[in-house]
Amino acid sequence: MASTTSSDSGIYVRDTVETAAKLLVVGPFGVGKTTLIGAVSEIEPLRTEEVMTQAGALVDDLKGVEDKRTTTVAMDFGRLTLAPDLVLYLFGAPGQQRFMRVAPVWQQLAHGAYGALVLADTRRLDASFDAMEMVEKHGLPYAVALNSFPDSPHFPEEEIREALDLSPETPLVDCDARDRASAARALIALVKHVHTYYREHLP
Amino acid sequence: MTPRRVRTDLVRSYVITGGRHQPSRNTHSLELVSLVTATGDRPLGELDPERQKMVRLCQGGYLSVAEVAGHVRLPVSVTTILLADLIDSGHMVVRKPPPAARPTDLDVLEKVLDGLNNIL
Ligand SMILES: Nc1nc2c(ncn2[C@@H]2O[C@H](COP(=O)(O)OP(=O)(O)O)[C@@H](O)[C@H]2O)c(=O)[nH]1
Ligand SMILES: [Mg+2]
Numbered sequence: 001m002a003s004t005t006s007s008d009s010g011i012y013v014r015d016t017v018e019t020a021a022k023l024l025v026v027g028p029f030g031v032g033k034t035t036l037i038g039a040v041s042e043i044e045p046l047r048t049e050e051v052m053t054q055a056g057a058l059v060d061d062l063k064g065v066e067d068k069r070t071t072t073v074a075m076d077f078g079r080l081t082l083a084p085d086l087v088l089y090l091f092g093a094p095g096q097q098r099f100m101r102v103a104p105v106w107q108q109l110a111h112g113a114y115g116a117l118v119l120a121d122t123r124r125l126d127a128s129f130d131a132m133e134m135v136e137k138h139g140l141p142y143a144v145a146l147n148s149f150p151d152s153p154h155f156p157e158e159e160i161r162e163a164l165d166l167s168p169e170t171p172l173v174d175c176d177a178r179d180r181a182s183a184a185r186a187l188i189a190l191v192k193h194v195h196t197y198y199r200e201h202l203p
Numbered sequence: 204m205t206p207r208r209v210r211t212d213l214v215r216s217y218v219i220t221g222g223r224h225q226p227s228r229n230t231h232s233l234e235l236v237s238l239v240t241a242t243g244d245r246p247l248g249e250l251d252p253e254r255q256k257m258v259r260l261c262q263g264g265y266l267s268v269a270e271v272a273g274h275v276r277l278p279v280s281v282t283t284i285l286l287a288d289l290i291d292s293g294h295m296v297v298r299k300p301p302p303a304a305r306p307t308d309l310d311v312l313e314k315v316l317d318g319l320n321n322i323l
Contacts, residue, residue: 011264012263012266013266022235037258040322048271048278082315082317082321083317084312086311089269112303112306114311139305181323195309
């Protein structure tokens with residue numbers, strides 16, 4: 001978990017940091033979000049949970065206790081010092097159906113994010129649809145990383161692109177979320193794409 | 204690699220925020236990745252245990268709002284309310300203005316790219 005430029009001040013962000021950039025890592029439960037974040041993070045990944053009503057409102061008062069229809073949304077995150085003045089935060093969040101109803105959490109996550117890495121598994125590509133829809137809904141550029149598990153079937157790239165309905169410019173990369181370099185390469189593919197996207201979409 | 208689970212206790216959250224779900228005036232400027240630190244020039248004695256814990260945590264340096272929440276094991280929503288109070292009372296400061304809702308800074312992206320290439 002050490003990085004060449006990682007903070008030498010333990011859990012703290014260096015005093016010299018001016019910019020905190022944010023990327024999202026999204027996909028269904030078990031697809032490898034926490035693993036990927038942990039592979040590149042310089043800190044032990046942290047987790048926070050938010051309790052929401054099913055209507056999507058944040059619950060932090062007693063009205064929520066009376067209303068039993070609540071759901072918990074967890075997000076994991078890690079940090080990477082990339083330059084003396086720059087840290088990158090990676091936030092992992094599920095894209096499950098129920099998560100769609102908890103819009104404030106997604107707004108908070110998407111706000112200020114440069115883009116998202118969508119993780120997918122060829123055994124269940126459709127499980128990533130919800131995450132892709134949420135990311136698209138928030139207007140975030142994204143790349144798709146296929147995590148290969150031992151029994152994940154291999155398909156030609158064109159078939160996968162078609163199944164996921166990817167536009168031609170959306171990167172599709174293979175990734176082993178457990179491997180630091182592989183995880184970093186997936187993030188590089190995303191950031192390159194985000195850079196191109198904003199260069200072309202800015203006035 | 205699975206981070207430890209954090210239980211979210213609604214009643215406890217209610218009590219430690221004083222029953223508020225509307226944060227103080229500073230909250231609008233706090234984002235998940237806003238960096239905060241303790242000023243070190245306000246007494247801790249007047250604070251309740253949760254707020255004291257946050258200030259102590261942040262005496263060591265800068266942390267993002269999300270990291271503070273993770274370390275003190277509270278939801279981000281509750282953490283934001285408490286941090287806003289602590290900024291109002293002068294115990295804490297935010298380092299940076301919040302990032303744009305839709306950041307498009309190509310220079311930052313190039314730096315991120317260089318940094319990621321360096322760890323390969
Ligand atoms: N073979 C393989 N296993 C992986 C990969 N990514 C994650 N795993 C394993 O899949 C399980 C679920 O991963 P996790 O990161 O917790 O998924 P999350 O729910 O998306 O956060 C863990 O046991 C990981 O070790 C991968 O790229 N390849
Ligand atoms: Mg996880």
